[in-house]
Amino acid sequence: MKINGNEIKPGNVLQHQDTLWAVVKVEHVKPGKGGAFAQVEMKNLLDGRKLNERFRSEDKVERVRLEQKDFQYLYTQEDMLIFMDTETYEQLELQKDFVGDRSAFLQDGMMVTVELHEDRPIGITLPQYVTLQIAEADAVVKGQTQSSSYKPAIMENGVRVMVPPFITAGEKIIVDTGTLEYVRRAD
Template identity: 85%
Template sequence: MKLNGNEIKPGNVLQHQDTLWAVVKVQHVKPGKGGAFAQVEMKNLMDGRKLNERFRATETVERVRLEQKDFQFLYEEGDMLVFMDTETYEQLELQKDFVGERAAFLQDGMMVTVELHEEKPIGISLPSQVTLQIVEADAVVKGQTQSSSYKPAVLENGVRCMVPPFITAGERIVVDTEAVEYVRRAD
């Protein structure tokens, strides 16, 4: 789908310089002299590079639609993560590096959304919150409960997280997978 330079919006995925770019920021400029243009900040979906590009209102760029499919996490094998398409039962193997640090939050049977372009995975979305058990938590220091300070704790997946002083080892908590932050006690 072709877009004019003045129709580009944040969140669009563009085909530019023979690769895919996600639009991060757009600033529309209409100078007193000359034609209007859009100053676009983009992030490369393949390698994470950033690019600032200027598109005139009369220029056209190719907007790409990404296919989003639900996959179920099956297991980890070495440095590969194995997912299954819930409709076709086909398996998809992704490098741990592709998922990044958030791979530690994957749990058996967890549903994730994989963004595909021409059947090639280019992005993955995990649930925003997961429930995990605390295996180790520092003791409360006397007087610490009066202030709003947090203490370090280790979750069952080995990730360190700051928790309120009233949380103890063995409790289950809800953790934000993006910011790796304590949200609340689990029900």
């Protein structure tokens, strides 16, 4: 779908320079001389490069709609992650690098959302919160107050997280997969 340069908004996905770009920031500029334009900061969805581009209102850009599909995580095989489409039972294999550090949070049977463009995966979204058990937690240092200080702990998946002093090894906690931060104790 073609849109004018002044209609670009953060979150849009654009087809530009024969690749896909996610719009991160848009600033509308009206200089004293010349026509107004939109200064657009974009991130390449395929390789992560950043680009700043100017679009005038008469410029036409192709806005792309991504298909979002739910997949269930099945297992890891060497450096490939195997997911299954719960409607068609087709399997999708993704490189571990595609998911990045967040692959440590994948659990058997976990539902994820994969963004597809022309049946090609270009992004993945994990659930915002996951429950994990603490494998190791440092001892509390005397004199630490409960509200102001956190201590390092290692979760069962090997990821290090800062937790409040009252959390001990063996306890289950809820972690934000986006920020990798402790949220609260699991019930």
